[in-house]
């Protein structure tokens with residue numbers, strides 16, 4: 044078959060033959076965008092070859108583990124924009140509320156083939172496996188939210204970023220390229236298949252979502268993501284290599300929510316960053332490709348990615364050996380949740396998470412590590428850090444959430460000289476932070492943000 048997509052991105056998930064159908068179905072779940080989307084382009088090529096319309100569908104799960112109203116509102120606003128982008132290409136997007144495999148299987152009844160994008164976490168993998176098992180037609184999975192296909196990069200869990208970097212960097216030139224895009228030969232706008240009206244303001248009311256974490260004031264969708272990228276390229280990329288760790292410098296991209304919902308492609312981002320060039324480009328590609336794809340590698344290959352048991356043995360052992368060490372302070376979950384510790388920097392990071400749905404990247408490490416320091420039992424600390432990250436994070440419940448929290452507890456890191464509480468896990472202290480950066484502008488910005496929200 045003639046496809047613009049690299050063959051390593053494509054995996055056929057069952058053995059059913061092609062069959063007559065009304066359309067080729069692109070079951071869009073992870074890559075919620077119309078541009079730079081390998082699954083969409085693969086489905087379009089197949090539809091053209093079979094001379095069928097291409098129909099896109101998205102299943103809005105009535106609930107998702109740990110997700111609140113906040114990420115759903117952002118996701119639905121993004122889908123609204125994507126629906127318009129697809130319509131401009133003659134492709135109808137049908138959105139239905141329901142268990143994703145049930146929605147996809149219902150629409151697969153009239154499909155010649157189903158093409159789906161890739162999921163790395165347990166729920167997304169189970170959804171795809173159920174559809175591959177139950178569909179009466181071929182189910183083809185196309186990996187479009189990693190720059191280098193994860194199994195091609197490495198066939199097992201990578202011990203560290205260095206291991207993956209050695210594999211990924213030589214493959215970058217091959218996978219960092221624009222994708223040929225076009226309108227399908229046969230539009231699907233006239234198929235008249237029932238779905239939700241995304242412009243209905245009450246759409247989210249029918250879902251079982253925790254309203255106590257409200258939506259954030261961040262424009263959603265592919266156009267907003269590209270605007271964010273453009274301003275990052277213009278204003279911050281040149282400072283990224285030197286200043287990205289400084290919470291006051293405003294030198295990071297803020298793209299993680301868009302990447303999480305697949306509203307922008309990591310290939311597009313890395314390609315544009317490399318085209319812009321300069322000292323920041325290499326440092327940025329290290330974070331966006333090596334670090335982010337280390338997280339994909341971790342969640343794909345480690346069955347315990349969301350549990351303390353998923354940490355390396357040396358880290359679990361050393362933390363257990365120091366579990367009874369006296370802590371410099373302890374806080375209960377409510378004090379941490381409410382940003383009521385005696386550490387103004389930590390409180391600001393927690394306020395930032397509560398108000399904006401993310402934390403500055405460097406402070407996020409400090410934030411996670413202090414939870415370990417202040418909680419008597421390291422397993423409980425791990426669960427609490429993940430819970431707060433996923434409850435308030437707009438970019439939470441992502442492979443990078445599990446790898447990021449895990450890193451605070453020793454994942455993908457090496458042992459350090461042994462100390463109380465930390466054991467051999469890399470410590471991070473407030474004194475160290477204060478010695479590196481002038482945090483006053485950051486603290487002032489968050490204080491004003493928090494006042495605004497009250």
Ligand SMILES: Cc1cc2nc3c(=O)[nH]c(=O)nc-3n(C[C@H](O)[C@H](O)[C@H](O)COP(=O)(O)OP(=O)(O)OC[C@H]3O[C@@H](n4cnc5c(N)ncnc54)[C@H](O)[C@@H]3O)c2cc1C
Nearest residue numbers: 295296297298299330331334335404411438439443444447
């Ligand atoms: C305790 C902890 C929790 C975290 N939770 C999340 C989370 O829920 N969701 C999430 O997307 N990231 C998480 N991270 C990783 C990282 O902190 C964020 O991706 C980054 O801060 C997002 O901000 P940005 O888009 O401005 O990043 P930039 O510095 O502009 O980087 C660009 C992109 O590279 C990727 N990236 C950057 N740093 C990392 C990293 N360390 N690991 C993996 N990918 C990275 C992200 O996709 C990011 O959007 C966590 C890290 C820690 C230490």
